[in-house]
Amino acid sequence: MMSGLTSSSREELLRLDEQRAAVMRQIEEAMAFLNTTPVGLNGPLVDGEGFPRNDCDLYAVRRARQAVICGRNDLKALENSMHEKLALLHEENQEEATKQMERDNEARRKGKSDALQREQRMRLVREMSKKSPFVRVLTTSANSPGAQAGLTAGDLIVQYGEIDAATVAAKGFGEMARVTASHEGKMISVWLKRKGEAEDEAVEILLVPTRWAGSGLIGCEFEPCLQG
Missing domain, CATH: 1.10.287 (Helix Hairpins)
Known part of the structure; x- marks a missing residue:
């Protein structure tokens, strides 16, 4: 329509x-x-x-x-x-x-020049690629906000908005739910690692938690995967 x-x-x-x-x-x-x-x-x-x-x-x-x-x-x-x-x-x-x-x-x-922008982006990618994952995507529901943003099963999340493995280790996995709820209708920068990416390089997707036909604001199932 x-x-x-x-x-x-x-x-x-x-x-x-x-x-x-x-x-x-x-x-x-x-x-x-x-x-x-x-x-x-x-x-x-x-x-x-x-x-x-x-x-x-x-x-x-x-x-x-x-x-x-x-x-x-x-x-x-x-x-x-x-x-x-x-x-x-x-x-x-x-x-x-x-x-x-x-x-x-x-x-x-x-x-800003394109060269400077590329260098800044590469620096950020390198920084994110060094981070350890703290949660794994188990499933993504069709037509969900998570699926539309590009989340797929097996993705390992290393940064979710302002939180990372260190945040979760200190405050618990409830932080992820808090960030999701506080960003309903707003964009979240999500950095993740997935199979097939060269040299374990982190990639960024942009997620907008939204109410949809299914449950929750993302439409994905996650499991903790903190290392150490």
Whole structure:
């Protein structure tokens, strides 16, 4: 019944994302030009005596600066529109909304280079990969929030929101239920290890505990697997 709305919202998000990418390219091109000039983005356009500088194309500099300023404003407006569409999509289809939230997270990565982002992500993956699992997924019910998020039987969870093996060892497995209940309708970052992943590398999924046709908020069965 909502598939038409979901498709329309998804297409609108893709359109906005394409516009955002075009604006970012425009800003990058303008900044690349400005960085080749002696004045850059904020340098004075007059010399020490108050006369227009003669060591650069002032018209081109002004045009590039305007492109950067307008582009940043356009980028904010586009990102706000994307956030609104994502909220609507979340209501239309929980599974699709969760996937789009990942795209939304990517859209918020502004002002950082791709190389820096990749390094930060790799550092986080390495950190999570060193953690010991504290709970194993036994079963996942079809169409449950857990299944939609990507949880599968055999997954070994090493981080669930803010808790890990050390938290559970100190406070008990009730912490997992507490985090789940406090995040009803909200996104939880879940790091896990599963068979087939290279070198026992941890992977992240995004889970949104939600009331559904079955019992509980996740639709999965777990068993403790604390080591030591």
